[in-house]
Amino acid sequence: MTFAFLILAIILVASAIGVVALKNPLNSALCLVLNFMGIACMYAMLDAHFLAAVQVIVYAGAIMVLVVFVLMLLNVKSEEPVRGGLFFFGIAIGASLVFLRIISSTVFSGADQIPAGAPGLSGTAAAIGEVLFTKYVFPFEAASILIMAAIVGAVMLAKKRYKEAV
């Protein structure tokens, strides 16, 4: 298990670096797909098969397909490297530090001490569904309303521009 984890971790980190470092946007997008698939494999290794399947369906299958589709449609050429200077460098460092703080607080809070496959924590569809519709029903519904608003907003903006063009 640790050997598989090691290989997976190397793939994950390499693909994450590839997303930022590669010049062709399509290559970056495919690196991101690889990264999402790797995360799905991580979930599967933790016995959370449902989460793994949903990760592949939503991120690799839906969102990234749209990204790749748009990149192909616009036929984007390789990007010139941007020299952002000290300001952007500072922003990048700051954001990284914030994320490091969040991740480290999770890692050192003892959440990793729970053995995989413990009762009540397994990632089965039934368990996730029950928790989602009882304990976390408010965030779940709030998120769905947010997405709905975003869809309606996108349609409205597109329609407005269409009318102006005509």
Added chain:
Amino acid sequence: MELVILAIKLFVVFNLIMGLASICTWIERKGSALIQDRIGANRAGAFSTTDILVLKPVFVVIRFFGMLGVINTLVNDGVKAIFKEDFIPEGVSNFMHCLAPFMAVFPVFVAYALIPFAPDFDLFGYHIRPQLASIDAGILFIFAMGSVAVYGVAIAGWAGNNKFSLLGGLRAAAQMISYELSMGITLVTLIVLYGTLDLYEMVEAQKSGWGIIKQPLAFIVLFAVGMAETKRGPFDLPESESELVAGYFTEYSGMKFLLFWLGEFAEIALFAALLSILFCGGWLIPFVELPKGVWWAALIGHIVLMTKIIFFCVLQIVIRWTLPRFRYDQLMNLGWKILLPVSMVNLMITAALKLWWG
């Protein structure tokens, strides 16, 4: 021992995929000839003879298969593809060009890991479930693999480095994304109906009556979606030869082209397997109860399931050679304005019925 059983299962399932894909190729060749009032492949190997007495019976079989066109479609085409020049157009990323065929084949093959090919049986003291991976997500995993299959054609279209390929890849991606919505909602309907995500339990739940009787609408929607997802039949806009040469695999030759071909036929067989498992009771025979856990009952069940799968393969191929191609707006209208609302209404009715009458 567990590993040995897994290895045997892997071997059997892999050969089942290759066998189904080969049978589909042959049915396509010979069936299209019959539909178009031609004779079709019947020469290669049909006149082969030998002077060695021991090999005479073997050559009788070879001549028989040659006359049926099996040798032409399976042996000759494979050999031809291997010896053909592997052409890569100028100015494309070599890596992407070689990656695309594998991305087209890989998800289809992986999805077969979830298909149960026979009922459970006991052999030499081991309880064997003829399914490679019985994971909790079940049918969702197949759906996930179906959505990943878009990358193969999209990258292939992009790596062709010409406008025909790119248009073919874009059309394929748009078509697959559009029809995946109806497919997902139909699968949710079936999950609500059977109350499980596992394909094996779905078959067992159909003992009271096949799914096609309970959900005729869902069957029609999933059949249409299956035809569209395999990019064949009246839905073959991505490779329409009168407009786009061959669409996304215009620039592919030899073994890479054959990989696309193989993936396409494996996908046909996959959808046939899904239709027979979800709607036609898998290995169940109506009004006949086979004993549980016996190897010969499992074998009969396997033969019944394979018969259903091949029936649906033939049906898809017959439709592909009978109907003319859609126009692009008709394709999008069918996906977004007919199949999607129908499957949504079907889901709501099914859920309401399930809630009030169990």
